[in-house]
Amino acid sequence: MALKITVIGTGYLGATHAAAMAELGFEVLGLDIVPEKIAMLTAGRVPMYEPGLEELLRRHTAGIEGASGRLRFTTSYEEAGEFGDVHFICVNTPQKHGEYACDMSYVNAAVESLAPHLRRPALVVGKSTVPVGSADRLAARLAELAPVGADAELAWNPEFLREGFAVQDTLRPDRIVVGVTSDRAEKLLREVYAKPLAEGSPFVVTDFPTAELVKVAANSFLATKISFINAMAEVCEAAGGDVVKLAEAIGHDERIGRKFLRAGIGFGGGCLPKDIRAFMARAGELGADQALTFLREVDSINMRRRGHMVELARDAVGGSFLGKRVAVLGATFKPDSDDVRDSPALNVAGQIQLQGAQVTVFDPKGMENARALFPTLAYAADPAEAARGAHAVLHLTEWREFRELDPAGLGDVVAERRILDGRNALDADRWREAGWTYRALGRPLA
Numbered sequence: 001m002a003l004k005i006t007v008i009g010t011g012y013l014g015a016t017h018a019a020a021m022a023e024l025g026f027e028v029l030g031l032d033i034v035p036e037k038i039a040m041l042t043a044g045r046v047p048m049y050e051p052g053l054e055e056l057l058r059r060h061t062a063g064i065e066g067a068s069g070r071l072r073f074t075t076s077y078e079e080a081g082e083f084g085d086v087h088f089i090c091v092n093t094p095q096k097h098g099e100y101a102c103d104m105s106y107v108n109a110a111v112e113s114l115a116p117h118l119r120r121p122a123l124v125v126g127k128s129t130v131p132v133g134s135a136d137r138l139a140a141r142l143a144e145l146a147p148v149g150a151d152a153e154l155a156w157n158p159e160f161l162r163e164g165f166a167v168q169d170t171l172r173p174d175r176i177v178v179g180v181t182s183d184r185a186e187k188l189l190r191e192v193y194a195k196p197l198a199e200g201s202p203f204v205v206t207d208f209p210t211a212e213l214v215k216v217a218a219n220s221f222l223a224t225k226i227s228f229i230n231a232m233a234e235v236c237e238a239a240g241g242d243v244v245k246l247a248e249a250i251g252h253d254e255r256i257g258r259k260f261l262r263a264g265i266g267f268g269g270g271c272l273p274k275d276i277r278a279f280m281a282r283a284g285e286l287g288a289d290q291a292l293t294f295l296r297e298v299d300s301i302n303m304r305r306r307g308h309m310v311e312l313a314r315d316a317v318g319g320s321f322l323g324k325r326v327a328v329l330g331a332t333f334k335p336d337s338d339d340v341r342d343s344p345a346l347n348v349a350g351q352i353q354l355q356g357a358q359v360t361v362f363d364p365k366g367m368e369n370a371r372a373l374f375p376t377l378a379y380a381a382d383p384a385e386a387a388r389g390a391h392a393v394l395h396l397t398e399w400r401e402f403r404e405l406d407p408a409g410l411g412d413v414v415a416e417r418r419i420l421d422g423r424n425a426l427d428a429d430r431w432r433e434a435g436w437t438y439r440a441l442g443r444p445l446a
């Protein structure tokens with residue numbers, strides 16, 4: 001009989017995973033503790049913006065016309081425990097307030113709530129990003145709390161999806177990593193992922209600590225690559241070099257590669273910043289903090305870029321923001337998402353406002369979340385409205401629609417044709433030809 005799957009926590013990761021599991025042919029029950037989320041999902045609506053996700057969800061959600069009906073949602077752990085053969089834990093693991101460490105309370109609560117309802121053999125699969133050592137601890141807790149005892153087994157299967165590409169990354173992952181302690185667990189996970197495996201996704205089977213570490217190691221590497229090029233941008237600024245040319249030139253070396261070498265205001269979001277900090281905190285607990293001191297530098301280079309963008313903009317408008325209008329294009333931490341968690345764009349917008357400017361923000365998908373987080377900023381319905389009367393326009397999230405803006409048209413509504421490209425993603429020549437002063441991080445003025 002086909003496996004029945006539950007997905008616990010239906011945020012960016014869980015909602016996508018639940019819909020993808022239904023697409024792969026399984027009966028799926030999604031669970032969350034927020035009833036409003038469950039109501040929306042049940043009605044075939046995704047509580048966030050992720051390209052292609054709502055279509056996928058509607059293709060499978062029971063009760064939606066024409067849907068397969070394989071996907072349902074609940075808030076009941078009892079129902080989840082009875083239903084599932086395989087339970088994926090996809091709840092959030094944020095940074096602890098005032099500390100670098102990971103807040104494991106949501107994962108702990110999910111395991112504690114599910115385990116007492118496991119009355120037949122089940123595999124609980126952690127997907128959340130957790131500090132190394134968590135799986136060992138949770139496996140013991142699970143066996144202790146589950147009525148079925150040791151037949152309630154744990155596996156760890158870190159998730160590598162990228163927001164903006166979450167659907168394709170989940171259906172066709174570039175690798176599947178599983179930390180297991182038995183052949184049975186491996187066999188079950190091979191069954192879950194049979195389709196992507198048949199299509200060629202590599203399958204890496206390992207122990208708990210390695211599986212947990214793979215995820216934070218991958219994010220640390222990516223964060224380091226971004227901060228590396230941003231450090232080069234700082235040196236280019238000091239020396240009069242051009243970081244965009246530098247990145248192009250070093251990227252031709254296959255060992256370096258061109259991806260993730262775009263200098264700008266740095267990384268943000270709900271993963272990279274908190275993951276590298278939690279990794280440092282955990283390494284400290286293990287007595288291996290020296291191994292990761294470089295991540296402290298990666299973090300500070302990254303945070304410095306936000307401040308530097310503010311300085312560049314202040315300098316561009318004549319040394320003070322008082323009485324100036326600033327348009328901010330972009331609020332999300334990356335394009336094709338509505339996620340504003342630790343968004344560099346909003347952070348820059350907020351700092352500029354605090355220094356006395358009138359800041360108006362536009363983002364194609366992140367307006368609602370941005371308003372909730374920064375209610376005192378002004379928000380506009382489109383780029384032109386945001387730019388009206390502006391002394392500087394800041395490009396802070398690289399949405400395609402900003403690259404396609406007409407510089408001449410936008411030039412008609414601003415007070416000064418001054419654009420600052422915080423992502424090195426606009427065509428500088430096009431803006432300059434339309435009479436704009438174009439400035440970007442890590443590049444010479446003209």
Ligand SMILES: NC(=O)c1ccc[n+]([C@@H]2O[C@H](COP(=O)([O-])OP(=O)(O)OC[C@H]3O[C@@H](n4cnc5c(N)ncnc54)[C@H](O)[C@@H]3O)[C@@H](O)[C@H]2O)c1
Nearest residue numbers: 009010011012013032033091092093106109110128129159
């Ligand atoms: N978002 C990403 O791109 C991404 C990628 C890879 C890994 N991850 C990891 O996946 C995990 C989830 O991230 P996310 O971005 O989906 O977070 P999220 O905040 O969008 O979603 C988490 C969901 O879990 C729910 N939840 C919290 N406690 C619960 C409980 N006890 N029982 C049931 N549901 C509960 C919340 O209500 C929320 O809907 C994190 O560990 C994150 O680091 C995220």
